[in-house]
Amino acid sequence: MFRLPPINLYIHIPWCTKKCGYCDFYSYVNKNIIPEEKYIKSLLKDLEKDLKLTNQRKINNIFIGGGTPSLLHHNSIKNLIYGIKKRAKISKYAEISIESNPNSIEYKRFRQYKKHGINRFSLGIQTFNSYLLKKIERTYNKKEAIEAIKEIKKINKNFNIDIMYGLPNQSLKHVLSDLKNAVKYNPTHISWYQFTIEPNTPFYTRKIKLENENIIFKMFHQGDKFLKKSGYIKYEISSYMKLNYQCKHNLNYWNFGDYIGIGCGAHGKITKTNGDIIRTIKNKNINDFINGKYLHSKKLVLEKDKPFEYFMNAFRLYKPIYKKHFQEYTNISLDSIKKNINKAIKKKYILENVNSWETTKKGKFFLNELLTIFLN
Structure with missing residues (x-):
């Protein structure tokens, strides 16, 4: 009855030019030169160790997240992708995604990324409203966001736009305007999700207020209706796609697939041939990681916890x-x-x-x- 699930690869790039007040993802604010070469070498060594746990399974898809991966020079992406393919079996149909911000210094690298194997881009727009972008401490404006989308459209059909609703001081009119702007550029995928404030973030400390629940529900109801009318298929709680353009990496999470997680703070899930499921977390300290201390923790998922872990993902899907x-x-x-x-x-x-x-x-x-x- 038991069989090994498919396996993907997640790569965490921990640097950002600025830490947004609501963000609880693991990242460093970069004020100096990023040690790209050392970090890429460490990522590949980290991968080598985890591959020993995978029973030499073929990696189906690759996702480069962060942080802000698009801060990396295109040669770093080239060396990373080449190094992975040299060490692991990669599906010839692999979706290789990279997260990016619409700052001009970053989107000008997209063409080179494509040459090195990136075939899906995910743009963290969040909103097209310059005033609201400033309120949530993003580092670009509406003009730069649109320029980044136009640049991607020139080089790659498959791209995602991240949009949030329920931002501080955001109206229903603003929400629908954001979605109209997103749909205008015909992305193959839209991630549309509610703005939240997590503990241990600056916004939480400053007690930034969220919108009223009734207003949030109206935003969700009308936005969801608009996206569906615009030809997008809802296949997960916050994910909308054009036909056959699901995010393959995220779909693997929700289907309880396995994934190797490499890089500072990355999480992984690997199923052994005896049915045991191992959860890994990598070292969050960048200096320790570069010096070869990759693993922070590794634990066995107990039998009694497996149903919750499975359904926590599966119940998100509309199937x-x-x-x-x-x-x-x-x-x-x-x-x-x-x-x-x-x-x-x-x-x-x-x-x-x-x-x-x-x-x-x-x-x-x-x-x-x-x-x-x-x-x-």
């Missing part, structure tokens, strides 16, 4: 969850979650079919409550 898939990727029986499933059905969070489960509209709306049913 049936097949029982066979659950068994194959968790290596545990359906009987062990029968009580949890029945409770979720009783609360009308999910529907059960002979071979699958489906999340209801209520289940999607109360996703956290649904997940707590499977939490030990």
Whole structure:
């Protein structure tokens, strides 16, 4: 019944020119020259160690995130991609994505990135409103955002635009204007998600207020309706695509696939041939990482925690969850979650079919409550 899931590669580039007040992703503010060459060499050595855990599985897709990966010189991207292909089996159909910001110094590198194998770009626009961009401490304006999109369209069809709603002082009119601007440039994918303020961020410390929940719901309802009318298919809670343009790397997360995580603070999930699932976290200290101390922690996912970890991802998707898939990727029986499933059905969070489960509209709306049913 058990089988090894597909595996991807995530690469974390930890530098930013400025730390945004709401951001809780792991990153360093760069005030000096980035030690690119040393970091790339360390990434490849980190990869070599993790590949030993993967049973020589082929890597299906690669995602370079951050931080701000587009701060790297194109030769660094070239050396990184070449080094990965030299060490690992990579699918010839691999989607190789890079996150980028629309600052002019960064988007001028896109053409060179494409030459070195990048075939999908993800632009962190967030909003086209220059006033709101300043409020959330982004380092570009509307004009630069549009120029970056135009530059990408010249060189690559497949690209994503990140947009947020519920920003401080943002109106419903602003939200719909952002989406109209995004759709105007016909991206193959739009990530549209709610602005949140996480603990341990400057905005949290400064007690920046979020919009009223009723206003947020109106923004979501009308924005969701607009995107669907504009020809985008919603396949995940905050992801909209043109036909066949899902983000393959993120889809692998949500389908409970494996992924090697390399770089400062990167997380990984690797399933062993005996069915054990290993979670890895890499060292967050850049100096330690460059000096060869890659691994921060490695732990075994306990059997009792596997259902929660599986459904935490799968319930985000707008498609049936097949029982066979659950068994194959968790290596545990359906009987062990029968009580949890029945409770979720009783609360009308999910529907059960002979071979699958489906999340209801209520289940999607109360996703956290649904997940707590499977939490030990």
